[in-house]
Amino acid sequence: MVQTFEEISASDFFYRNRDIAGFTNPSRAIFVAIREIVENSLDAAESQKIPPDVYVRLSYEAGATKETQIYKLRVEDNGCGIQPRFIPSAFGQILYGSKYKLKQTRGTFGLGGKMALLYGQITTHQAATVTSCTGDTNKIYTFQLMIDIQRNRPVIIDRKVQINKDNWRGTIIEFTLEGDYLRSMPKILEYFKQTAMVNPYANLTFVDPKGRLYKFTRATTDMPEPPKETLPHPYGVDVELLQRLISVTECPTMTEFLRYHFHRVGGITAQKFLEFNELPPNKNPKKLTHIEIVKLTQNLKKFKDFLPPDASCLSPLGEELLKTGIMKELNPEYLVVHQRKPSTYAGHPFIVEIGMAYGGGVPKTGNFVLYRFANKIPLLYDEASDVSYRVIGSMNWRRYKASADMPIAIVVHICSTKVPYKTVGKEFIADRAEVRREIANALREVARQLGHFLSRREHVDREKKRISIFSKYLPRIAEFSAMLAGKERIPDIDKLLKSVQKYGSEEK
Ligand SMILES: Nc1ncnc2c1ncn2[C@@H]1O[C@H](COP(=O)(O)OP(=O)(O)OP(=O)(O)O)[C@@H](O)[C@H]1O
Ligand SMILES: [Mg+2]
Structure with missing residues (x-):
């Protein structure tokens, strides 16, 4: 029998394998769709250091099967908006986006928003509506879009x-x-x-x-500095x-090439490195042979x-x-x-970054x-596969009086x-040695402080008990001894x- 071959588009691939992007079943799909669109909104506001206002409405449209329904999802934000010429591809072409840059953003794959719309399209056969204004013009553009899945193009x-x-x-997405x-x-409320x-x-x-209305109101308008785009660091180059x-x-020269294209490489470091690599500083990079490039x-x-990367690309x-x-x-009670x-x-x-909280509203599970x-x-699925979970499991908590x-x-x-996500669904983080070490060190630091708090607390509790015994029995002893x-x-x-x-309170 003759084998037949065919090529499929990126859209087609994710249409066939939507599970790997998190669209596993109708329950998870609705959670992932909300999450992807909300994350785009937060990125869009944060990139301009605008405190985000995100409004999400999920409304019932019709029944579908016994368990599933058709819903309309509407997400409005006050972010940077999108220029009209980019709207169709940003929402109708898989692996298209503005975040393939070396700086920290929630989005990385150029996939999430489109996967939500693609899932909507294949389950309800309706077009999505995208309305946006960047604030630079006095025009608001509204597109009705579908995805040509086989060609991976917006319609x-x-x-x-x-x-x-x-x-x-801002931007409003409805589908x-x-x-x-x-x-x-x-899961959605937890999200x-x-x-x-x-x-x-x-x-x-x-x-x-x-x-039902769920409102999470901001506690501050202070925001972290937006990240700056950076160059690749020499240690990460292939x-x-x-x-x-x-x-x-x-x-025209190797020295300039290294200085201009790499993060934290100055003239002196470039020269030192070229000596180490045995390449003449003024060699034209375009003349390098394949063997020289590999070396x-x-x-x-x-x-x-090489100096370690600086953190301006992070936020x-x-x-x-x-x-x-x-x-x-x-x-x-304690944080x-x-x-x-x-x-x-x-x-x-x-x-x-790590936080450790004790008591008060912390659930006891x-x-x-x-x-x-x-x-x-927030990463809400596959906790047991995550590096943080493993590090926590491997720590000796008794040392810190915690259990x-x-x-x-x-x-x-x-x-x-x-x-280092393990899946495009962004559910859990791979166990990289460097990441594991940083988490473990951070955890030890906060655990030590929690340990101090817990032993102080234990001591105060003991004192309280002691004093309560005194105040209970001393009057009686006095009474009997008088008698x-x-x-x-x-x-x-x-x-x-x-x-x-007094002794007790000084000890606190
Ligand atoms: N609410 C929005 N405001 C402004 N731009 C947006 C908004 N939503 C999406 N975009 C633009 O559309 C692009 C595609 O979004 P999409 O979610 O598909 O991919 P991504 O966010 O780049 O990566 P990821 O797959 O990791 O989410 C984004 O890169 C962004 O430029
Ligand atoms: Mg996204």
Whole structure:
């Protein structure tokens, strides 16, 4: 039999394999769709340092099967908007986006928003509506779009232009999709709560199909500095990237090539490296042979004198905002946060931030409650496969006087230009040695402080108990001793009690 071959487009691939993007079943699909669109909105507002206002409405349209319904999802934001010429492809062409840059953003794949619309299209056969204004013009553009899945191209069904009378800026996405809201409700609400925790400067509103309103109000308008785009770091370069840079470079010499295209390489470092690599400094990069390029790549990784990447391409929350977020959503009795210094894995910079909360609103589940975040996205599935879960499991908690039956929440936030996700559904983080080490160090630091708090608390509790015993028995002892001694006046024990108490309160 003759084999037949065919080529499929990126859309077609994800249409056939939507599970790998998180669209596994009607319940999970509705959660992932909301999450992807909300994340685009948060990115769009944050990139301009605008405190995000995101309004999400999920409304019932019709019944579909026994368990599933057709819903309309509408998400409005006050972000940067999209220029009309990019709207069709941004929402109708898979693997198209503005975030394939070396800086921290929630979006990375150029896939999420489109997957939501594609899922909507194949389950309800209706067009999506995208309305947007960048604020630079007084025109608002509205597109009705579908995706030509086989060709991976947008199909514009309709396009309208309105005058922007109210100076509005932002984006509104509306489309229908099949889903099982009842089943996905707990995860969706948890998603909003955790998003509010790690974005304390955002206003999030969610109206569910029953008309219930969930409002997460911002606790601050302070925002982290937006990340700046960076160049590749020499430690993260491979032959393919080097060849691409060589083909576009206009630098006539190797020294200039290294200085211009790589992060943290100055003239002196470039010269030192070229000596190490045994290449003349004024060699034209375009004249390098394949063998020389391979050797260059290997030596870029071996050379010890490159400075580590700086963190301007990252936008961590910072200890204050992390505190604000955790206080706002968990309101614990005790909270400690810690931010690690920037570190790298395979040339990608990353920062780990950790919070540990005790008591108050922290739920008591019989286990540590772990909140995982990557680039300010809550990760809600596959906890047991995540690196943070493993690190927590491998720690000796008794050393810190902590145990799983206490109401303890651990918040782990990793931000990076390239978060080592294991799937395109962004569910859990791979166990990279460098990442694991940073999480473990950060955890030890906060655990130590929690340990101090817990032992102080234990001590205070012991003292309280001691004093309560004194105050219970001393009056009786005084009474009986007076009786035994045949005295009428019972001795004043207040002084004695106070001296014990004073000792107790000083100890606190
Ligand atoms: N609300 C929005 N405001 C402004 N631009 C948006 C908005 N939503 C999407 N975009 C643009 O559309 C592009 C595609 O979005 P999409 O979610 O498909 O991919 P992504 O966010 O780049 O990556 P990921 O697949 O990781 O989410 C984005 O890169 C962004 O430029
Ligand atoms: Mg996205």
